Amino acid sequence: MRVRFKVFVALVAGVMAFATVAAAGASAPKLKVRLIEYKVTPARDFVAAGxxxxxxxxxxxxxxxLYVVRGDDPAALPTKADGSVDEKQVDVIGEIHKFKPGKTESKVFKLSPGSYILFCNIVQxxxxxxxxxxxxxxxHTTIEAS
Ligand SMILES: [Cu+2]
Structure with missing residues (x-):
């Protein structure tokens, strides 16, 4: 009886832990972004701040x-001689490091209200x-957090 109860408690705790993790994941809304040569296409151009x-x-x-930097005009970003954005001169929020064709990568970004430019900075x-x-x-593309 006692052992059964312990197993039951462990199971309940496990389920609750799983539910907590699932809820935490669900609390950060997703923004799907498609990358091709040479376009960045988000599912929508706005997100909730946070x-x-x-x-x-x-x-x-x-x-x-995929870089996420603060700004509303891709043409205004400072660039280097090779045409890439000078990462040291922009306000970088974060980056999804380069990844292979066919793959999907995700990352959580904390965006305060404002405009952001999403771009790929690879030079080939x-x-x-x-x-x-x-x-x-x-x-590159521009999104708005509000
Ligand atoms: Cu690229």
Missing amino acids: KTTVVAKNAGSTEHE KEKDGTLESHFKEGM
């Missing part, structure tokens, strides 16, 4: 990454030796 889980899918055929060397900046090719 924590957002960005779920990025690499639907392209090369590696991509082409076969002919030229450098190709994904940002320069148009891999």
Whole structure:
């Protein structure tokens, strides 16, 4: 009887722990973002201020990454000679590191009210030796947190 009760208590505790974890995950709303050459396409261009889980899918055929920085105009971001954004001169909120085609990566970002630019900052060397900046090719978008 006593052993059974302990097993029962352990089971209840387990279920409660699972429910807590599930609830914590559910509390950060998701924003799906699709990455292809050379576009960043979010499911919507607004989120509630606070924590957002960005779920990025690499639907392209090369590696991509996703930076989240403060700002409302991609064209106004400071760039380097190769066309990529100068990460040291912008207000970086966070980054999903580069990942392979077909994969999905997610990360929680804490966004206070305001505008944010989402972009890929990979610079690729082409076969002919030229450098190709994904940002320069148009891999960016703007979202609003309110
Ligand atoms: Cu890219």
